[in-house]
Amino acid sequence: MSTRDAFPLYHIDLYRLTDPSELDGIGFEEYIDSDGATVIEWAERAEDELPAESLSVYLVPCLRERTGARVLSRGSGGTKG
DSSP, X not given: OOGGGOOOEEEEEOTTOOSXXXXXXXXXXXXXXXXXXXXXXXXXXGGGGSOSSOEEEEEEEOSSOSSOEEEEEEEOOOOOO
C-alpha cells in the first residue's frame, strides 16, 4: 500500500472530558468530519455529538476465560464517500 492509498486513522480519548462544551477546544468536529476514521475512547461522554452514521465497538471481559475480550458492535457503520 502506498501512502497515497493510506486511510487516516484518528484517535480521541475523552476520559478527562468534564463537559461536552470542551469538544470545541480539541477540534472534535474537524476529526469527525475528516476524510478518515476516528476512534473515540469514552465516546459516551460525547454521545449527543456523535454522527448518526457511526459504529460503536465495546470490549468486554470474557466470562469463561481470564484473558481476552469480545468485540460487540452496534450501529450502522456508515461509509464516507
